[in-house]
Amino acid sequence: MNKVTLIATAAMGLEGIVGQELRDLGYENVRVENSRAIFEATPADIPRVNLWLRSADRVKLLVGKFHAYSFDELFEATKALPWENFISEDGEFPVVGKSKKSKLYSVPDCQAIVKKAIVERMKQKYGIASRLEEKGAFYRVEVAIDKDEAWLTIDTSGAGLHKRGYRVGQGDAPLKETLAAALVQITNWRGDAPFIDLFCGSGTIPIEAALIGQNIAPGFNREFASENWSFITDKQWEKAFEEAEDKANYDQPINITGTDIDPKMIEISKANAMEAGLGELIPFKQMQARDFKPMEKGGYLVSNPPYGERIGDKKEVEQTYRQLGGVMKDFPTWSVYLLTAHPQFEKVYGTEATKKRKLFNGFIETTYYQFFGKKE
Template identity: 35%
Template sequence: MTLSYFATTARGLEEITAQELVKLGAKAVKPEFTGVYFEGDRELLYRVNLWARTIFRVLQPIHTIKSQNPEQLYSNTRAIDWSEYLQPDQTIAVRCTGKNPQLNNNHITAIQIKNAIVDQQQQQKGIRSDVDTIEPDIVINAHINENNCILSLDSTGDSLHRRGYRSAMGLAPLKETLAAALLYLTEWTPDQALVDPMCGSGTIILEGALMGLNIAPGLYRKKFCFQNWTDYDAKLWGSLLKEAENSQKQHLPPMIGTDADKEVILQAQSNAKACEIGDQVKFYQQHLVDITPPAESGILICNPPYGKRISDVEALFPLYKLLGDIFKQRFKGWTAYVLTGNKELSKKVGLRTSRRIPINNGGIPCTLLKYDLY
């Protein structure tokens, strides 16, 4: 049976996510603000949760109801037969986005929806679901859009950007989903060397290694919410897990992350070990001035600090100039990418860009700068 789904993603990554969904077999793919609508069967729903690298979660819309005010929202929510989706012995969480003039507090709106659901359970069965905001069995997503409320089942649960392998993080880590998106934007392929000379806790290199080894990121998760649904197909899920495990590759080109900070290198090494790919990637302490290419060609990508205050920005001028000097002097034949949130700093690289790609990094408008090094 073909159903409609909505994959949530970071602002600005909608087109990349749409392309990823098409590759996974999705139909009727339609990017929207911070998400992508698509269609597919139950197998596709499972496959997207297992394999997608740039999305946060997959929602399955189940009802759109009128919700001009709290009273209408409550009555229309309670009119739905929730026994089709939720049993009283299962825990529940309701998460809400959007608003209208009379439903302008997401927390209170979520409570209103939760009350309607559990009041129906109490009336019908004399027992109701408990609320669990940490690890709920069933997650209901509600989105208020003008006088309507779209109610969806969250098939994912905890956001997919939390792969499960990264227990150690630096001070300003990239989300795994953004790191994967950056690699898609660079058009890096698994036969190319990959270097990050400011790797922090290693996210870009680790995401590249997972891509190159064809490891499904969902394999690191213990559970998805769809496994608690009434129509969960354990046999189908098991076959997809087996398929993913059997499709993994064994070898990579040089994948190297360096950083001047010894502590974050230890974090990166710990994360690589958690991925069980510690023998496939190299993380070591090294100052930027000492970096050398491990191959004749490849992709270099880094996310240097941007600086928040004017004094911080000026202090970073030498770092960005050094980046440009190193690119020009040592990485001929490579393609370099720098993600920065400051235009003045980007000028200090001193090289002509061949492409400038707007990126939103945690609410900060950034640009991914491409340098073809000849």
């Protein structure tokens, strides 16, 4: 088995960034669709992309896709797929599912039929008369039906890729690591200019920026479901981890700071950075955003400030935006990137953005306002 089709799933609005990450990793013919990037690879690439993708949610292996208008069609087409190439004889394979705009709308029934079809195929191929043991490696199968087209995949990641393994504490509304990485990647910052987050919360944006600045693979600190799969060798996993270690530039000097008004969040940020192995690199300090006075020119401010969604917070949040807009007028060489759901943000901030991008922070529709600094 030399070729497999992989799907890197992503939050809405981030699929283009994931597609670019894949191209930067050397993959060609990457097809970007709604909430996913699809590409051809080899089994050895499964460890590699899981380790390196910063903004993707998961990496799924496409076993097959087909149209199914009846349960019989779903069963027969599923059974015709080469499951034994991927799932070991004793593999544990629960089936999850989703369906929209399709004749087969009962998800529990679809899951049961797919499970039965795979069991039949496996028993046939492995020559088993009794029931399958399912005590071995874990393979989460998904049947996703959209407009009567079924996609059958196996999740290679396990826990979502946002779970980097460094978050020991968080605040009330933590920013997902994958979105934080995307916010940094949308900027032109690559580790060579001052970088600050004035609303750092649990430190996610500064930590992700440091990983990008030193080219550290975001999955370096965690485990993946596919580490125990028989068709990916231990040697292939070792090679992927070795590549990540070789490519990391731990000596790259970076100038990243995180500040927040809440002293409790500063302590959490420090603990998270320490867990990520970046404790000495990123100074975190308690500070009001309005007190920001940069010493250097040409820096980057990247933040996810409070949105003021609760009634009592709106005035206070608008006051913060207004003050920050006033402060940054005095530092025209700085580029400012702010993510917020506030509908009148530019008006309150006092400047029109150079560029805007719609993104989702969880289920909240937000806009990423980008103000490019003047070149000197």
